[in-house]
Amino acid sequence: MSTALTIALDAMGGDHAPSIVVDGASLARERFPDLRFILFGDEARLLPLVAKYPKLLECSEIRHTDQAVANDMKPSMALRNAKNSSMRLAINAVHDGEAQGIVSAGNTGALMVLATVVLKTLPGINRPAIAGYLPSMRGDVVMLDLGANLDCDADNLVQFAIMGDLFAKTVLGLPEPVVGLLNVGSEEQKGHESVREAAAVLRDSDFPVKFHGFIEGNDVLEGKVDVVVIDGFAGNVALKTVEGVVKFYSNVMTKAFQGSFLARIGYLLARATLRKARQRVDPRQYNGAMLLGLNGVVVKSHGGADAIGFANAIGVSADMLGYGYNDKIIAEFERVNAHRASLEKATPSA
């Protein structure tokens, strides 16, 4: 990074704010010593927390506000009535160029709406998408959209594919990520019109994404692809279904281990490796979400995150900024649009 990067923090968002925000920022600073922070929130509460970390104090600025977006506030209300909230002011700081990214553990719907209205989408992107990680048998998988757009047309899905591909390249460091479109079957003729149209665009060998084709729900955690593209309704349902199945399975296993004396002894012996295994399937490990496609880097930390989780969310935003994720999106879309325009020139419509 040539110049110091500044991250705006919604210090009042999340179940354990503001303490985990401050603790998380301090942890993130150790990994990214060049970062600077602007913390938005209740100064009287924030100052003693930040003062515990002299190095954090040095690279941080506190901006006081006593308004915060409640967890149950409707996004439309947040937009109208929370103009001085810690979340809104943090987003404004990105819009005004004081910060390049914002991290919040607050109300997801409000963050989505406020960030979209204030920051607007990047050129070439019609709608932002929420992206997240899932575990798989072959490593982490990026999935988008997870709920920002309930209805998606083919253009939206194609844009999500490009954004997800670049995210996997820049943040996960995969040299050639494979992108799949989630559908109800793997054959070409299956699925919604929007999904089939998007697949037709992505199959073009000149398109800058390595496209696997359609995948089905059971392929996601098998790691058949690195990036899973889906509309926000089915994506949200799928993500939360994963959480539900893991909880159900854990519950059944716990009961099984209590089911007999031998099983209880067995559990005691296997406990150490089982704990590690459960951690691996715990969806809370993967709960940070990125709002992709906006003029500025926006990362949502899980509302119940601890300091380590919040530091990871800051880390993702620092990675996205450090690798110039948004600049790459802009460049890629210019390239894609130029290619499409040349195709149209070559084959004028009748």
Add this chain to the structure above:
Amino acid sequence: MSTALTIALDAMGGDHAPSIVVDGASLARERFPDLRFILFGDEARLLPLVAKYPKLLECSEIRHTDQAVANDMKPSMALRNAKNSSMRLAINAVHDGEAQGIVSAGNTGALMVLATVVLKTLPGINRPAIAGYLPSMRGDVVMLDLGANLDCDADNLVQFAIMGDLFAKTVLGLPEPVVGLLNVGSEEQKGHESVREAAAVLRDSDFPVKFHGFIEGNDVLEGKVDVVVIDGFAGNVALKTVEGVVKFYSNVMTKAFQGSFLARIGYLLARATLRKARQRVDPRQYNGAMLLGLNGVVVKSHGGADAIGFANAIGVSADMLGYGYNDKIIAEFERVNAHRASLEKATPSA
């Protein structure tokens, strides 16, 4: 049952046809001694198989055809070119009144299309739905649609709610099943327009369904409701995601048990109860699917089912027939439409 029921069997459908179809029919006959069968398929192969079971032979008729619908055949091709297939002839038998239900372990898409075209939907039902079971922490859950209708309007979803409710009442024997609409959040303003409109209809206290409201993906396996209503695209993605997560989790656990000497010993001690637990979460246990809303009972057995699985599928069709499932749907829709008409009369539009 007052009169004998006849089930038409697609004897050539599924990975292990025709043997598991015949073995399954024999098992089902033991549970339902009044059932009669018409088996459609290759007579030369079927006759010796059926002859092994003298009691099955007595209550069965074999109708020869040498055509079958292949697993990878497109539904449109099956419709045009498989008019003498075992699947098509079995469906025709229901249409012609020779049988009241049909069970097939063959190509799902083809079964869906052929059954819809030949049998047509019940009065009041715009589109049939595929329903299936999932396990949950509180017992089995019925979920529909699982892929028959990729785009659903509010009317479709309301009809699915009624069909699922009656299925839970008649086949699962639940006196007052609770129905939930799967959505991206539990608040009233969340989700697609179709989902919100359907919820508004279902919330009416005179509506003959006990409506819980919106549920999210993680609520399904928690057993928050007995019937889960969703469009076929997201429903199919969710169902297959469940399969994928269970496979992933099992894989991680297996590796964990091999991860240390102590864990291996622990596994040996806990093996018996763990096997039972895994069986409980195995989605193959729940893979039979019902095509609801057609003039006739149509049940799809899993393609890889064994004889017990196929017998269960026959059992579901016998239950649906025995309890007069389709008659109840017709009566319920008459009641609902009369109620809606009376509401419209009471509040004439301006």
